[in-house]
Amino acid sequence: MRLVQNSLHDEVAATLREEIFGGVLVPGAFIDEASVCERLQISRTPLREALKVLTAEGLLRHEPRRGCFVAEVTQRDLDEIFPVIALLEGRCAWEAARHASDDDLAALEALHDRLAKHARARRINDYYATNFAIHEAIIMLADNRWLAQVIGDLRKILKLARQQQLHAPGRLEQSLSEHLAVFAALKARDSDGAEAAMRTHLNRQREALRAVALQQKAKLIS
Template identity: 80%
Template sequence: MRLVPNSLHHQVAATLREEIFAGALTPGSFLDEAALCTRLSISRTPLREALKVLTAEGLLRHEPRRGCFVAEVTQRDLDEIFPVIALLEGRCAWEAASNASEADLDALAILHAQLEAHAKAERINAYYATNFAIHEAIITLADNRWLAQAIGDLRKILKLARLQQLKAPGRLQQSLAEHLAVFAALKARDSEGADAAMRTHLHRQREALRALALTRKSRLAS
């Protein structure tokens, strides 16, 4: 891959970010600067600027005299982040219930029909993509750039772990029911109900991730 020198370090950051989210760069792995420069056909300067961007986003951790490693999301991280993002996305749902037009609700209805189809077929990756699109649509409808910015920053960290929760037994159907509850409140223009349903949805995501972590720990111990 050869990158064009146009805001080069931003392009490098975007490339590495996607590789992290795709799992090509795994949590805890070391980023070999020389190898990356060769692979991306770039010099050390834009690479190091890109690494600074990703470190600031929380996707990398920098260790003095050692270099950069892909961040590992800990249970403590999840415990601290989920209550915050639940409040923020709950507020988005609250505002979206007032702001959404009939056309907006029609567009959301199409997305929810897709979500139901993916859940029925147990297409986890497709479900996650549609789920993400629904959350993005609600954030857009809230029309609050400060909320959008804060949520965007936290989502970059949660994206490292969030897809896993859909693999918990029964979680796919539970998640669908939670989404439908949010959508029902939006259609009813019930801001308080939309807020509460969205917060419940986010808290249950955390519970599913905790259950998965306990299951893995139990398997390793046995």
């Protein structure tokens, strides 16, 4: 019976996580437990276990006597997270350049070809999905479970805001160029070059998000 309960709360957590990332549950939204239980046809116990999981992941915040709310990623959060993830994913690129086989590089090349096609067609959602797959592939090639674990936790937080940066003027083309620079270094087995290119890519993502935030602020003021 306990195994069934564990499985159920994992499924509930996965459903709510998908709704958060998909924008169904927007940043700052209150999680109405009664409404969620009715909608998902579950009891309070698995829901509350799921809420604990999502709170631990940083996707929800819990306020005593008020309940759970979808986390809001602040500019300070982004300023603090991006330098860390740039270091971590940079190290992944360094290790991936040492470990990648010819077959691995061929698979990465196919992903980059797909990325370029999405960029040319300005299919931002498809571009982001392929971009995510490339980052995941490089993390896997690094073959360092500790790096993968920490990056995975941070990426869940960044996913709440990261896609916005592709809407900054010129960012889509710049992002593609950065990805191609990382891949060129990987293909050349240049560990230091791959690390530097990946750090540049992540740091420029932060710059693009800052530009988007400033644009949004300017619109509100005007």
